[in-house]
Amino acid sequence: MNTNLNSLSGKPVVRLEHVGLRFGDFEALQDINIEIFQGQTLALLGHNGAGKSSLIKLILGLLKPTTGKLVVNNKPNQSSVNLGYLPEDVSFYDKLTGLEVLRYFAALKGINSTRVKLLIEEFELGYAQHKPLKTYSKGMKQRLGVAQAILSQPDILLLDEPTVGLDPQASQFLYQKIDSLKQQGCAVIVCTHELSMVEKHLDSALLLAQGRRVGSGTLDELRQVSGLKSQIKLADFTSIVQRDSFLASFSQGQKLLVDSDERSAVVEYLVQQKQCSDFSVIEPSLESIYHHCMLQQPDRTESNAVATTQKSWRQSLQQLLRPTVSQSPL
Numbered sequence: 172m173n174t175n176l177n178s179l180s181g182k183p184v185v186r187l188e189h190v191g192l193r194f195g196d197f198e199a200l201q202d203i204n205i206e207i208f209q210g211q212t213l214a215l216l217g218h219n220g221a222g223k224s225s226l227i228k229l230i231l232g233l234l235k236p237t238t239g240k241l242v243v244n245n246k247p248n249q250s251s252v253n254l255g256y257l258p259e260d261v262s263f264y265d266k267l268t269g270l271e272v273l274r275y276f277a278a279l280k281g282i283n284s285t286r287v288k289l290l291i292e293e294f295e296l297g298y299a300q301h302k303p304l305k306t307y308s309k310g311m312k313q314r315l316g317v318a319q320a321i322l323s324q325p326d327i328l329l330l331d332e333p334t335v336g337l338d339p340q341a342s343q344f345l346y347q348k349i350d351s352l353k354q355q356g357c358a359v360i361v362c363t364h365e366l367s368m369v370e371k372h373l374d375s376a377l378l379l380a381q382g383r384r385v386g387s388g389t390l391d392e393l394r395q396v397s398g399l400k401s402q403i404k405l406a407d408f409t410s411i412v413q414r415d416s417f418l419a420s421f422s423q424g425q426k427l428l429v430d431s432d433e434r435s436a437v438v439e440y441l442v443q444q445k446q447c448s449d450f451s452v453i454e455p456s457l458e459s460i461y462h463h464c465m466l467q468q469p470d471r472t473e474s475n476a477v478a479t480t481q482k483s484w485r486q487s488l489q490q491l492l493r494p495t496v497s498q499s500p501l
């Protein structure tokens with residue numbers, strides 16, 4: 172199945188058709204079909220070992236697909252594409268200063284010093300630019316890492332866990348930068364486990380489990396496909412539901428639970444009923460969609476001798492979620 176990640180405008184800059192990747196006997200990725208668009212952010216999600224970093228390395232050209240076809244920016248190979256990359260564990264030589272690091276990468280890429288100065292300012296590193304990296308905090312190093320990744324003003328930016336270990340403000344800062352790059356037409360691919368943070372910034376998501384696609388699309392598309400219900404909270408729930416049989420038919424606990432295709436009709440009804448105007452709608456979060464998609468997967472680990480850890484991952488997730496999922500789909 173071809174997963175056109177969304178129907179938003181923009182040019183596809185990355186296309187994978189039936190892409191598979193093997194390491195010896197181990198299938199790290201299987202039958203991945205995606206298109207990634209200019210000016211959009213794709214969140215790449217999945218458990219540890221799902222294949223996210225491998226997919227990023229395929230797009231970068233650091234790995235070659237074992238099967239299928241991968242086209243990046245309509246070019247025959249990635250060496251002629253302007254790509255930016257922040258690896259998972261970014262580490263620079265820590266005796267160099269921030270400025271020296273950026274100058275070094277700029278020289279490698281033939282970029283002038285004006286761009287370096289601009290990025291130092293933009294990433295708020297001016298006060299520390301002459302200090303060695305061993306004195307930098309995690310947040311400063313990540314800001315420097317992202318500045319390095321966008322030195323060449325890439326068409327495609329790949330960020331492998333850019334906000335891991337960062338405080339909420341530092342993460343927010345990086346996501347604001349990512350948003351502004353995307354507005355300039357860059358296609359951004361972010362691999363992360365921080366679902367609530369990325370949820371506010373993504374245009375689409377690809378969910379992987381054990382190397383397979385288990386969900387993809389915009390948040391709305393993922394909500395629709397998951398079948399998870401939205402919650403509607405009413406200020407005066409009990410008295411309203413007691414006198415309204417239509418609303419009562421959706422009630423569960425102290426809230427209304429509605430399918431995505433019922434939501435707008437129920438909201439419209441509430442707006443028309445003047446006594447029920449004080450309400451809020453809570454849609455299924457990316458995190459709940461993620462857990463739902465993961466739990467829908469058949470356990471294929473018996474057939475894959477290398478995947479013992481993935482099996483234990485699945486068991487712990489089931490244990491963790493079983494009570495919540497059985498009480499409420501939200």
Ligand SMILES: Nc1ncnc2c1ncn2[C@@H]1O[C@H](COP(=O)(O)OP(=O)(O)OP(=O)(O)O)[C@@H](O)[C@H]1O
Binds near residue numbers: 194197219222223
């Ligand atoms: N060079 C390699 N040789 C053999 N197996 C590999 C290699 N690189 C990755 N793998 C395996 O491929 C699978 C996918 O790894 P990958 O690093 O892509 O996962 P990931 O989703 O990025 O995980 P994490 O969230 O932990 O970073 C894992 O089982 C991993 O052990």
